[in-house]
Amino acid sequence: MAVVLPVAPLAVYLFLFLWSAVPFAPAEPVLLAGGAVAGAGGLFLPLAIAATTLGSLASDLAKYALGRSAGTALLGRISRLRTGARAVRWLEARILASGPMVIAPSYFVPCGVVVATILCGALRLRLRAVVLASAVGALIWSTVFLGLGYLGATVTGNPWFGLALAVPAALVIGLLAKRRVTRQCACEPENHEEPCPLAV
Template structure:
C-alpha cells in the first residue's frame, strides 16, 4: 500500500515534524490514515511524530534564547500571531513552561510558547518536559483522527476525508475555549481579549 518502506515513512514523519515552522497536521492525518489501513504501526508513528516535534520545540527554544524578541515582533505582524503572543504571555506568567502543552492546539501557539520560553530563559528541563507532553498529546490526536477515519470507512482516502474536517473542528473548538478562558492583563483592559476575535 505504501510506495516506500514503513521505516522511510516513520523517518518522514519524524523529519517533517521536526521542521520548526512547517504545519505538520496534514502529514499526521495522512500517516494516521495509512496506519488505519495497516501500513504503519500507530504507536511507532505517534512516537516518531512526537520526537520530531520535540526536536522542533527545542530548536525554537534555542532561537528564542538568541533572538526571541526580534522573532516575536515578526510573528506579531500577523493577526493570529499577535493574538497567540498575547495569550501565551498571559498564561506563561501563571504556568511557566507548561503553557507549551496546550499551545499545540492554538494557531501559532507552540511557536510562540517555545520562542517566548527561550526569550524568558525558562529552565530547559521544564521546557523539555512540557514540550514532550504537548508533542505526545498532539501526535496522538492528529494521527488518531486519521487512524479512526480509516478504521470507520475501511478506506484511507475516505478516512482522510473524514479526519481533515474533524481536525478543523478540534482547532476551532480549541480556539473558542482559549477565547472563553482568556483574561487580559489589567493594564491592557483597553484592548479586546486577544483570542476573542
C-alpha cells in the same frame, strides 16, 4: 482496503519524524494522512506516534534555542501583526504565571506552540521544564491527529475515505480549542488589558 506502501515503512516513519521536526511547517495534514495509512495496515500506529512526538519535540527545542538567541527580534516581527501582538502578550502573561506547561495546550491554538516555545527561550526558562512540557504537548497532539486518521480509515475501511472523514474532525477540534480559549479570555478580568489572540 490494505495499503501497499511504495517504500519501506521505516522510510515513512523517518519522513514523519523529519516533517514534524521542521519548525513552522504545518504538520497536521501529514499526521492525518499517516494515521489513515496506519488504519489501513500500512504503518504501526504506536511507532508513528513515537516518530512524530520526537520530531515535534526536536522542533520545539529548535524554536526554544532560537528564542534564546534571537527571541526579541523574532517576537518583534510577530508583533507587527495585530493578531501576533495579542498572541505574544496573552501567552507571555500565562508563561510568567504558569511556566512552560502552557506549551502543551498551545499545540491546539493556531501558531500557539510557535510563540510559546520562542517566548520560553526569550524568557530564559529552564530547559528541563520546557522539554517536559513540550514532550507532553507533542505526545497528546500526535496521538490526537494520527488517531483521527487511523479511526477514519478503520471506520471506512479505506485510507482515502478515512482521510476525508478525519479532516473535518480535525477542523472541529481546532474550532473547539479556539472557542475554549476565547471563552477563557472572556472570563478573566485582565482580558480588557490583554485581548485574547483568538477573539478577532
